[in-house]
Amino acid sequence: MASVSLPAPPVTISPASEAEIYRKAIETHGSPLLVINPAKIRRAYRSLNDALPGVGLYFAIKANPHRAVVKTLAECGASFDIATSGEIELLREIKVRGDNCIHTHPIKRDKDIRDALRYGCTKFVVDNLEEIKKFIPYRNRVGILLRVSFPNPNSPVDLSKKFGCTPDNAIQLAETATEMGIKIKGFSFHAGSQCACPENHTHAVERCAELLMHYNETHEQNMSILDIGGGFPVPYDNGTPDIESFCAPIRNALKLLPEHIAVIAEPGRFLVADAATAVSTVIGVADRCDGRWYYLDDGVYGSYSGRIYDHANYPIRVFSDETSVTHPTIMAGPTCDSIDVFAENINIPELKIGDLVVGEMMGAYTNATATDFNLFPRAKIIESTDAAF
Amino acid sequence: MNRYSETLYDAWGQSFAVDKVLFETHTDHQHLVIFKNSHYGRVMALDGVIQTTEADEFIYHESLTHIPLLAHGDVKKVLIIGGGDGGILREVCKHKNVESITMVEIDNAVVEMSREHLPKHSDGAFDDSRFQLVIDDGANFVAETEQTFDVIISDSTDPIGPGEVLFTQDFYGNCKRCLNPGGVLVTQNGVPFMQADELISTHERQQVHFADNTFYTAAIPTYVGGVMAFSWASDNKDLRAQNLEIIKARFEQAELAVRFYTPELHLGAFALPGYIQEHLK
Numbered sequence: 001m002a003s004v005s006l007p008a009p010p011v012t013i014s015p016a017s018e019a020e021i022y023r024k025a026i027e028t029h030g031s032p033l034l035v036i037n038p039a040k041i042r043r044a045y046r047s048l049n050d051a052l053p054g055v056g057l058y059f060a061i062k063a064n065p066h067r068a069v070v071k072t073l074a075e076c077g078a079s080f081d082i083a084t085s086g087e088i089e090l091l092r093e094i095k096v097r098g099d100n101c102i103h104t105h106p107i108k109r110d111k112d113i114r115d116a117l118r119y120g121c122t123k124f125v126v127d128n129l130e131e132i133k134k135f136i137p138y139r140n141r142v143g144i145l146l147r148v149s150f151p152n153p154n155s156p157v158d159l160s161k162k163f164g165c166t167p168d169n170a171i172q173l174a175e176t177a178t179e180m181g182i183k184i185k186g187f188s189f190h191a192g193s194q195c196a197c198p199e200n201h202t203h204a205v206e207r208c209a210e211l212l213m214h215y216n217e218t219h220e221q222n223m224s225i226l227d228i229g230g231g232f233p234v235p236y237d238n239g240t241p242d243i244e245s246f247c248a249p250i251r252n253a254l255k256l257l258p259e260h261i262a263v264i265a266e267p268g269r270f271l272v273a274d275a276a277t278a279v280s281t282v283i284g285v286a287d288r289c290d291g292r293w294y295y296l297d298d299g300v301y302g303s304y305s306g307r308i309y310d311h312a313n314y315p316i317r318v319f320s321d322e323t324s325v326t327h328p329t330i331m332a333g334p335t336c337d338s339i340d341v342f343a344e345n346i347n348i349p350e351l352k353i354g355d356l357v358v359g360e361m362m363g364a365y366t367n368a369t370a371t372d373f374n375l376f377p378r379a380k381i382i383e384s385t386d387a388a389f
Numbered sequence: 390m391n392r393y394s395e396t397l398y399d400a401w402g403q404s405f406a407v408d409k410v411l412f413e414t415h416t417d418h419q420h421l422v423i424f425k426n427s428h429y430g431r432v433m434a435l436d437g438v439i440q441t442t443e444a445d446e447f448i449y450h451e452s453l454t455h456i457p458l459l460a461h462g463d464v465k466k467v468l469i470i471g472g473g474d475g476g477i478l479r480e481v482c483k484h485k486n487v488e489s490i491t492m493v494e495i496d497n498a499v500v501e502m503s504r505e506h507l508p509k510h511s512d513g514a515f516d517d518s519r520f521q522l523v524i525d526d527g528a529n530f531v532a533e534t535e536q537t538f539d540v541i542i543s544d545s546t547d548p549i550g551p552g553e554v555l556f557t558q559d560f561y562g563n564c565k566r567c568l569n570p571g572g573v574l575v576t577q578n579g580v581p582f583m584q585a586d587e588l589i590s591t592h593e594r595q596q597v598h599f600a601d602n603t604f605y606t607a608a609i610p611t612y613v614g615g616v617m618a619f620s621w622a623s624d625n626k627d628l629r630a631q632n633l634e635i636i637k638a639r640f641e642q643a644e645l646a647v648r649f650y651t652p653e654l655h656l657g658a659f660a661l662p663g664y665i666q667e668h669l670k
Contacts, residue, residue, distance in 0.1 A: 092415060098437055099396045117549050120396030120437030138549075140583045143399035183400065 006307070008345040010237050010315040019319035021388045022279045022356050031356075032280040032298035032379040034367055035389040038072040040275040041363075045076040048232060048270055051247035055254075056264040058102055060230055061087045063268030063364045064276070068383050070094055073271060081266040085115040092119065102227070104188070104266065106131060106147055106163040117141060125188050125227070127165045132177045143185040144177065145227055146170055148211070150189055150204045164189070167207055171215055178221055186225030186261070187211060194269060194312070195231040197241070198249045204228070205253035212261060225262050228254075232270035236313050236361055243270065269364035276363035277389045278303045278314075278379060282355045283334060291328035292350075296342075296357055299333010301373040303359065303366045304342040310365040314342075317358040320349035331357065335374040393424060395613075396437030398583065403439070403613050405432060412506045419551075423506045429611065431507055433474070438547060443509055445610045446476050449577075450510075451649040452607040453619055454480035456658060457540045457575045458487075459639045460628045464539040465489070468567070470527035470555060472544035473499030475511025481542075482514045483645050491538070493523045493530040495551070528554040531563035539569050543576035548587060556587075558594040561622065565598045573623040578604060581665045582615035589668050591620050601626040604665065605658040607649070618665065629659055 026033055048057060058081040059073045065087060070080075074096050082088055083105035091101065098120025105112070106127040116124070117138060126132050127147040135142055149164025165173055174184040187208045191200035208226055216222050228250070233240045254263055280303075284295035298304060306312040316331070326347040333340035342359075351357070370378050391407040405426045412423040423433045430443030441449070454477055458464050464484065469477050469492040481490050494500055500522065503510055514520065523530060527543070541564050545552035554560060555576070564574045574595075579587040581604075588604065595602045599622040606616035621629060636652040661669075 089418065092418070092420065095415065095420075097396070099394065114549050118436045122396060122399035137586050139586075140400075141398050185399075 006341070006344050007313060009313045009343050011343075011346050011348060012315065012317045013323055013348060014317055014319050016319045016321045018388075019356050021386065022358055025382070025384070026279055026281065026356070029380055029382050032278065032296070032302065034303050034362065034379040034381045035277045035279065036066060036068050036363065036381060036383050037275050037277070037385055037389045038068060038383060039385045041069060041072045041272060042076055044271045044274060045073060045078060047243050048247075048265075048267055051243045052251065052263075052265060054263065055228070056262065057271075058227075058264055058266045059271055060104075060266045060268030061090070062368060064272045064366070064368050065090060066367060066381055067094065068381075069272055069275070069363070070096075078271070079264075081268075082116070082121065085112060088115055088119045088121070098122075102145070102264070102266075104147075108134060110134065113138060123185075127163050129173065129176060132173065132180065132182055135182050136180055139181045139183070143183055145186050145188045145225060146173055146177075146184055147188045147190070148204070148208060150191060150200060150207070167211060170211055174215060174223075175219070178219070183221065184223065186223045186227065188227030188229060190229035190231065190266075192231045193310075194233050194236075195246075196233065196239070198246050201228060201231065201250045202253040205250060206256060209253070209256040213258065216258075224260060225264065226257060228263060228265045230266045230268050230270070232265075232267050234270055234273040234361060234364070236273075236315065272363035273361050274363060276361075276366065278359035278362045278366070280357050280359070280379070282351050282353050282357065285351070285353060291330050293330045293332060294351055294357070295332050295334060297334050297376075298359075298379050299335060299340040300342055301333060301335050301337070301340060302370045302376065303362055303379045304333060305369040305371065306362075306365040307342045308339070309369050312365065314362050315360040316343050316346070317360060318348050318351060319356060320351070322349045325349060334376050337373070393422070393432070393434060395434070395439055397613075403611065405429065405439075412502060421502075423502075431509075432611075433507060435546060436550060438550075439611045440546065441474055441476065441507070441510070442611050443507070446474075446510060447647075448607050448609045448649045449612070449617070450476035450480045451647055452605075452658065453477060453542055453544060453575055453577065455645060455647065455650040456605060456619075456655050457542065457573045457621075458484055459636055459643065459652075459655065460631060461539055461571070461573060462635075462639055466536070466538045466540075466569070467491070468493070468531075468536075468538040468541045470531070470541065470543040470545065471495075471552070472542070474503040474507050475500070475514050477542055477544045478517075478520060479510065479512050479514040482517045482519070483647075484643060486643075488519060490517070490520045491523060491536070492520065493525050493527045495524070495526050497522075497524050526554065528557070528560045528563070531560065531567055534567055537567050537569045537572075539572045541568060541572070541574045543574070545577055547579070556591060556594075558597060561595045562598050565622075565624075568623075571623070571625040571628070573621065573625070573628055574599070575622075576620045578618040578620045580612055580614040580616070581618050581668070584614075585668055588618055588665065592669055595620060595622045598622070600624040601629070603629070603659065603669065604661060605629075606661065606665070607658060616662075621659075631656075
């Protein structure tokens with residue numbers, strides 16, 4: 001595999017003494033580590049709840065299916081966005097009720113539908129006629145949302161490419177479903193992931209409000225839900241708007257909806273990104289023509305997997321009291337693959353074998369997409385509410 | 390105050406005040422709970438769906454037992470598929486002329502739990518000398534057994550769930566294979582007002598094997614959504630065409646202590662409302 005050149009991540013150089021708490025953690029638990037801080041999850045939940053009052057928050061479990069994460073959000077009062085029977089099993093174990101969930105995978109096997117119904121989840125999302133037909137045997141038990149697609153080529157991950165019907169098609173699909181005896185209770189959309197600005201959300205809300213009102217005026221069945229998806233950004237770097245200013249125009253757009261329409265959202269990244277810190281250890285050093293290479297015991301096949309799949313640029317922290325002399329540096333993971341590089345084009349002081357590197361804001365799409373490649377063990381996951389994490 | 394809300398339907402559902410949780414388990418990909426409710430007594434729910442309550446179980450168990458047994462009139466051997474709570478068994482045991490009762494339950498834990506937490510359902514029937522418990526998958530048992538029966542009662546859970554195999558064409562065919570000539574199969578078949586597809590598919594699958602196939606009904610308050618349907622499958626069309634005098638005579642002779650069943654209701658149960666009849670055309 002060819003390696004891809006990445007923009008430099010934000011780097012912080014902290015005094016060597018500040019490494020102490022991380023060193024203690026790996027002395028106790030081993031390296032590499034991923035430390036989840038439930039206090040930060042609770043804080044993120046509160047801030048999104050404040051920024052979107054009255055909007056039901058369904059945590060997209062796929063962002064981080066760790067038990068401690070899901071349990072913390074359940075305690076906060078979150079509902080859950082599920083996509084697989086595996087996620088259902090996790091929620092069962094934590095004793096979350098099925099009527100607190102929405103099954104959002106647009107493509108389902110019959111078994112997936114049955115597993116969800118047995119769990120008590122009766123809300124589903126579909127985006128095409130073939131999927132609607134799959135619900136005929138269960139038509140009296142379910143409530144269906146239609147996923148409408150609003151292409152967003154400017155988001156790092158364009159979620160409208162793979163799934164979603166066009167707005168023009170949505171009303172007709174809803175009518176066809178009604179003829180089959182299947183109730184369409186509303187629309188859902190995904191404006192993108194880690195959206196830089198709220199315009200895609202506001203545009204989609206406005207368009208869906210039109211569609212909902214038009215549908216309700218012209219049909220006997222009434223739609224009652226709008227699902228505004230996720231895409232709420234987190235500050236991996238300085239350019240990200242804070243959640244309050246990001247949501248203000250969305251709140252305004254939501255005012256277009258008639259009062260009886262319930263609004264829900266499916267935040268994933270926003271609720272968990274800030275809540276995990278990766279701690280890894282330098283296991284090798286080499287000076288090469290393009291700079292100094294540090295080989296860490298965690299990389300893109302492990303906790304830094306989102307560097308590849310999620311295009312996330314996690315802030316990096318290193319520890320040194322020598323800040324005047326820095327070197328062009330590349331940080332790589334431990335596997336044999338050349339793509340396993342998670343930081344390039346950075347300048348940092350010299351590190352030694354055994355020194356620590358800390359990755360911050362590593363709670364979303366990190367452990368969720370880690371692999372066992374090369375049979376390197378995945379980072380151990382622990383919980384801590386210490387402010388350092 | 391705690392509440393238990395059924396999650397059977399997205400658009401509506403029933404909800405119970407939970408006075409006390411008596412038993413709860415989250416094992417084998419299932420959530421089972423038994424709780425006390427001031428109106429319904431002990432209530433058992435599996436995966437968000439009410440299975441049985443002490444207050445209204447008699448309507449279900451009497452309907453599923455006495456109608457086939459008294460329609461047949463000379464039942465010696467009864468097979469119960471499922472029915473681990475012992476309610477059907479209790480009703481069958483009331484028939485003195487029945488010589489043997491086999492119950493096939495997939496999990497002995499269901500029986501043990503019911504004996505402990507729903508003792509009124511079986512009311513001592515598990516100790517009846519005519520009773521034999523087989524721990525096996527009901528679908529597997531009817532496929533393999535050499536025994537034959539006069540009445541088979543399928544007291545299963547929902548087809549979306551562990552009871553799925555008890556709603557297949559193969560299962561119905563195997564039931565026919567182990568019915569004595571003139572015998573009858575009856576099954577729990579959901580609430581047609583909400584689950585018409587279940588009724589339609591059962592009818593399609595049973596028709597293949599039986600000369601006479603219909604449904605009869607009873608209204609059980611906690612199986613919400615109108616009357617519950619029970620399928621009726623036999624090769625003897627006369628079984629459900631008995632006149633009232635014969636049923637009355639059998640009922641009196643049987644000396645059953647019942648609260649729901651009456652001979653008049655027995656005959657009336659086969660009179661189906663139009664919205665169910667239209668599915669059977």
